[in-house]
Structure formats: structure tokens, C-alpha cells
Amino acid sequence: MKISKSTATLKQSGIRAASTRCAAINGINLGQGICDIPVEEDIKYGAYKAVENNKNIYSPCEGVFNLRQAIAKKISEFNLMNYDPVTEVLVTHGSTGAFVCAAETILNPGDEVILFEPFYGYHKHILELKGMSVKAVALSMEDLSFDMADLENVISPKTRAIVVCTPNNPSGKVYSQDELMAIGEFAKKHDLWIVTDEIYEYITYPGYEHLSIAALGDFRERTLTISGFSKTYNMTGWRLGYVTGPAEVIAKMALVQDLIYVCPATPLQHAGLSALKMQQNYYDSMAAGYLEKRNYVVSELQNMGFKIAPPQGAYYLMTDFSGLNLGDDEQAAKFLLDEARVAAVPGRYFYMDPEKGKTILRFCYALDKAKLQQAMDQMKQALSVV
Ligand code: PLP
Numbered sequence: 008m009k010i011s012k013s014t015a016t017l018k019q020s021g022i023r024a025a026s027t028r029c030a031a032i033n034g035i036n037l038g039q040g041i042c043d044i045p046v047e048e049d050i051k052y053g054a055y056k057a058v059e060n061n062k063n064i065y066s067p068c069e070g071v072f073n074l075r076q077a078i079a080k081k082i083s084e085f086n087l088m089n090y091d092p093v094t095e096v097l098v099t100h101g102s103t104g105a106f107v108c109a110a111e112t113i114l115n116p117g118d119e120v121i122l123f124e125p126f127y128g129y130h131k132h133i134l135e136l137k138g139m140s141v142k143a144v145a146l147s148m149e150d151l152s153f154d155m156a157d158l159e160n161v162i163s164p165k166t167r168a169i170v171v172c173t174p175n176n177p178s179g180k181v182y183s184q185d186e187l188m189a190i191g192e193f194a195k196k197h198d199l200w201i202v203t204d205e206i207y208e209y210i211t212y213p214g215y216e217h218l219s220i221a222a223l224g225d226f227r228e229r230t231l232t233i234s235g236f237s238k239t240y241n242m243t244g245w246r247l248g249y250v251t252g253p254a255e256v257i258a259k260m261a262l263v264q265d266l267i268y269v270c271p272a273t274p275l276q277h278a279g280l281s282a283l284k285m286q287q288n289y290y291d292s293m294a295a296g297y298l299e300k301r302n303y304v305v306s307e308l309q310n311m312g313f314k315i316a317p318p319q320g321a322y323y324l325m326t327d328f329s330g331l332n333l334g335d336d337e338q339a340a341k342f343l344l345d346e347a348r349v350a351a352v353p354g355r356y357f358y359m360d361p362e363k364g365k366t367i368l369r370f371c372y373a374l375d376k377a378k379l380q381q382a383m384d385q386m387k388q389a390l391s392v393v
Contacts, residue, residue, distance in 0.1 A: 013135075013138065014136075017132075017136070020128050020129075020356070021128065021353060021355070021356030022039050022040075022128065022356065023039070025039065025340065025344075025352050025353075026038055026039045026041075026350065028344055029349075032348060033348075034344060034348035034350055035348060035349050035374070035378055035381060035382040035385070036350045037350055037351055037370045037371050037372065037374070038340075038350035038352045038369075038370075038371065039350075040176065040238075040323065041371065041373060042238070042241050042322070042373035042374070043373075043374055043375060043378075044296075044373075044375065045241065046240060046241050046242055047240065047282075047285065047289070049281050049284070049285070050240055050278055050281045050282045050285075051278075052281065053277060053279075053280060053282070054274055054275060054277070054278035054281075056277070057273070057274035057276075057277035057278055058274045062273050062274045062277050063274070064273060065269055065273065066098075066270045066273045066276055067270065068261050068265035068269065068270050069098065070096070070098025070099075070270065070271060070276055071098065071273065071277060071280075072092070072093075073277075073280055074098055074276050074277070074279050074283075075092040075096040075097075075098060075249075076092040077279075077280055077283040077284075078096050078249050078251075078283065079091070079095075079096050080283075081283050082232075082251060085208070086208070086219040086221075086222055087219070087222045088221055088222045088232070088251070090251040090252075091254065094257060094258065095251055095253065095254050095257050096249060096250075096257070097250050097251075097257050097264065098247070098248075098249050098270075098271050099247075099248045099250055099264060099268075099271060100246050100247075100264070100267075100268040101235055101246040101247065101248040101271075102206045102233045102234060102235035102237065102248035102249075103129060103133075104246070104248060104264065104267075104271070105231075105233040105235070105248050105250035106129070106130065106202070106204065106233060107133055107267065108250070108263045108264050108267070109202050109231050109233070109250065109260065110133055110134055110139065111260075111263045111267075112256060112259045112260045112263055113167070113200050113202075114134075114168060114200075115138075115139075116138025116139065117138060118165055118166075118167040118168070119139065119140050119141070119161075119163055119165040119166045119167065120134050120139050120140070120141055120142070120166070120167065120168045120169070120170060121144060121158065121161055121162075121166060121168070121169040121170065122141050122142070122144070122170050123143070123146050123153060123170075123171070124143035124144065124146065124357065124359060125146065125354070125357030125358060125364070125369075126141075126143065126170075126172075126177075127172055127175075127177065127204070127357075128356055128357065130170050130172070130204070131359075139167075141359065142161035142163075142166070143161070143358070143359045144161055145157060146175075146178055146180060147316075148178075148316055148325060148327060148367070149316060150316055151175075151178055151179070151316050151319065153186070158193050166199060167199060167200060168199050168200035168201070169190065169193070169194055169199050169201055170202045170203075170204065171190060171201060171203040171220060172203070172204040172205075173187075173203065173204075173207075173217065173218075173320070174205075174208070174210055174211055174215075174217060174318075174319065174321040175320070175321060176321050176323050177323045177352075177357050178316070178318070178324075179316070179317070179319055179320060179321050179323055179324055179325075180318075180319055180320075181211055181215040181217060181319040181320040182220075183218075184218055184223065187220045187223055188223055188224055190220065191223060191224045191226035192224070194226065195224075198229075200229055200231065201220055201221075201226060201229055201230040202230075202231050202233065203219065203220050203221070203230060205217070205219060205232060205233065206233070206234055206237060206238050206239075206248070207238055207321035207322070208234060209238075209239045209293060209294060210238065210239075210297050210320050210321050210322060211294065211319065211320040212294075212297075212298050212318070212319055212320060213298070214319070215319040217320065219232055220232075221251070221252075227253075231251070231252040231256065232250065232251050232252065233250045234248065234250075235247060235249060236248065236279055236282055238322075239282075239290075239293070240282045240285070242282070245272070245275045245278070246275070247271055247275055247279050297322050297372075297373070299376070300322070300372045300373075300376060300379060301372060303379065303383075304324065304370065304372040304379060304383065305317050305318075305324065307383040307386075307387075308326055308370070311331075311387060311390050312390070313328050313330075313331070314326065314327040314328075314329075322371060322372050322373040323369055323370065323371050323372070324372070325354065325357070325369050326369075326370065327367055328366060328368055329366040331390065335353075336353035336354040336364055336365050336366065336368060337355070339351075339368055340352065340353045340368060342389070343368075343386060343389065346392075347385040347386045347388070347389035347390075348385055349382045349385055349386055351368040351369060351370050354367025
């Protein structure tokens with residue numbers, strides 16, 4: 008039997024593949040964006056209470072109203088943007104669900120979308136699954152900067168949108184106000200949608216501040232801002248996210264969500280309310296914890312001979328291992344898994360042209376400190392015999 012053209016070429020993502028191989032040998036997974044810090048008791052209690060109180064039925068397809076209200080409040084206080092909880096906020100099946108609904112709502116097959124590369128693979132693959140094509144603009148691996156001329160170079164009559172991801176997975180870049188203003192003006196000039204994935208918004212390091220592009224200039228009308236609970240509250244498996252944007256688009260996205268997902272899990276939406284009640288010290292100590300891990304992992308990897316542009320936010324880093332004699336990116340990842348029992352993701356999965364990633368590995372440093380230490384020790388030992 009034949010299957011669809013769009014799935015015929017679909018393969019398991021490099022990140023999942025690395026995780027599967029790592030689980031098979033009971034290794035330490037620095038490949039996938041996994042954070043194993045437990046969920047706060049208050050949030051768990053919110054979920055128990057919702058189940059106990061029989062919050063069992065489908066919610067409105069836009070999401071539980073109280074949660075939309077709490078999200079609008081969070082967005083006005085943290086992101087400095089005002090969105091109407093009734094018409095401009097949609098609770099989604101993770102931020103991935105928001106991205107799927109956005110692509111379905113604002114784009115057509117054949118449209119071109121600009122991504123910065125290295126990119127987050129799901130952005131590229133979801134767009135391609137839906138028949139859009141991706142044009143990539145390079146972030147420098149030396150200092151995470153980009154060149155506006157490169158953006159102009161990829162514009163064609165088919166370009167419809169640009170995706171921003173800040174703080175960035177996989178590079179750790181946090182886009183500055185000047186950069187966001189330049190991207191916004193570029194989007195205006197070419198009449199593009201801006202889709203911004205801000206799921207790591209609370210994880211920034213000293214000297215870098217998270218800014219939402221929709222809060223700047225007059226970009227709000229062309230911007231969909233996506234975020235979620237997965238990373239901020241260690242709830243990746245709960246599948247809870249949200250998106251804000253102009254009312255007419257959010258209304259269409261709600262219809263799309265209704266067809267694809269019906270609604271996010273109702274009891275977990277109620278637990279999301281408890282998450283949004285966390286106090287400032289929760290966010291401060293989370294960011295401080297990741298800062299400590301970033302500093303530790305960056306210094307250990309640099310001592311082992313990896314070259315790194317230190318992450319400005321999020322909990323990933325791209326390393327250039329060309330000084331280490333480990334072959335190409337697939338061979339280097341295989342070596343680390345076989346010899347150090349540590350998973351990393353081969354660089355090729357973050358570039359349109361796999362050649363560009365062949366001296367690069369991505370590490371995630373979200374695991375607890377003891378596991379990170381064990382991983383670094385095992386890597387040092389394995390590399391000492393290369
Ligand atoms: N966006 C980015 C940039 C990510 O790195 C991830 C997960 O790694 C996601 C979205 C997935 O988020 P969610 O769990 O809300 O679907």
C-alpha cells in the first residue's frame with residue numbers, strides 16, 4: 008500500500024535516534040532536551056486536585072478560561088505585551104502544538120519560511136511536512152551573530168514567514184533588542200509573518216535579557232508568540248503550551264486545534280494555573296541553577312579541547328570538536344556513546360547542508376549536576392585515550 012508523499016521521506020529525528028541508542032546502553036543522555044528536575048509540589052497538587060474534582064471533560068478548544076486569563080497576566084507582566092485572554096490567547100498541546108497550528112493557519116504548501124541555522128529541527132520538519140520549504144540564514148558559531156544581508160539574500164516572492172527562537176535551541180543565542188528590531192523591520196518590509204518560539208524565556212544568563220519581538224516596534228500585528236510550560240516548570244511530558252497573536256488568527260488557530268487535538272488535557276490545564284502562581288524566587292533559582300551548569304559544562308568541555316561560543320540562554324551548547332581527531336559528527340557522537348556512554352547530537356541535524364555540521368556536536372546540560380559531572384568524567388576518560 009502507498010503512503011503519503013510527505014511521510015514517505017520522513018525519518019526519525021537525529022535527537023530521538025540519539026536518545027534511543029543512549030537508552031539501549033543505559034548511558035547519560037546529553038542529547039535530547041531532557042530536564043529531570045522534579046515538578047514543584049504545588050503544581051503536582053494542582054493536577055491531583057483537578058483530577059479529584061473531576062475536571063475530566065474536553066475544555067473549550069481555546070483552553071480553560073482561567074488559564075488563558077493567567078497566561079495573559081503573565082504575558083503582560085513578564086513579556087510586557089497586552090493580549091486579550093478571550094480572543095488573543097490560545098492554550099495548546101505543548102508549544103509544538105502551537106507551532107503546528109500556526110503553520111497550518113498562516114502558510115500554504117509551496118511557501119518559503121526563513122529559519123536561522125543551526126535550527127531547532129522540529130521547526131524545519133513540521134514546515135516541510137506541511138509542504139513549505141525552508142531557507143536558512145547562518146548564525147556565526149564564533150559569536151552567535153548574523154548578517155542582515157544574508158536575510159535579504161534568501162528573500163523570494165514565495166517567502167511568507169520568518170521563525171525566531173529566543174533564547175535559542177540549539178545555539179544558546181539570546182536575540183538582542185537591536186537584532187529583533189532589525190528582524191521586525193525586515194519582516195515589515197517584505198510583509199512576512201514572524202513566528203517566535205520563546206519556550207526558554209526564563210533561562211537567560213548575566214548580560215542577556217529575554218525580549219519578545221511582539222513587544223517591540225509595531226510588529227505585534229504580524230507576530231505569533233509561542234511559549235509553554237515544558238521547560239520553565241520541567242513538565243515536558245504534560246504537553247502544555249500557548250500562543251498569543253492577533254484575534255482573527257488566534258480564532259482560526261483555535262479551529263485548527265479543535266480538529267487536530269480537540270483541546271490540551273483539561274486537568275493539566277488546571278495544573279498550569281498552579282505553575283503560573285510560582286513566585287519570583289522560583290524563576291531566579293532556576294536560572295541560577297542553569298548558569299552554574301552552563302559554567303561547569305563549558306569549562307569542562309573547553310578543557311577537553313572543544314570550541315564553544317558560551318550560551319547566552321537556554322540549556323544547550325554547540326561545540327566544535329575539530330581539534331579532537333574524532334572523525335565527523337556521526338563518528339564523534341558514536342565514539343562518545345560507545346566509549347564514554349554519553350549521548351550528544353551530531354551537528355548535521357541542525358543544518359540544511361549536513362556538511363556544515365560535520366565538526367559540531369550539540370550537548371544539553373539540563374540534567375542534574377551529579378549526572379553532568381559523571382558524564383564529563385566519562386568523556387574525559389574516553390578522550391584521554393584518543
Ligand atoms: N521549542 C523549542 C525551541 C524546543 O527546544 C522544544 C523542546 O526541546 C520545544 C519547542 C518543545 O516544546 P513543547 O514541549 O512545549 O512542545
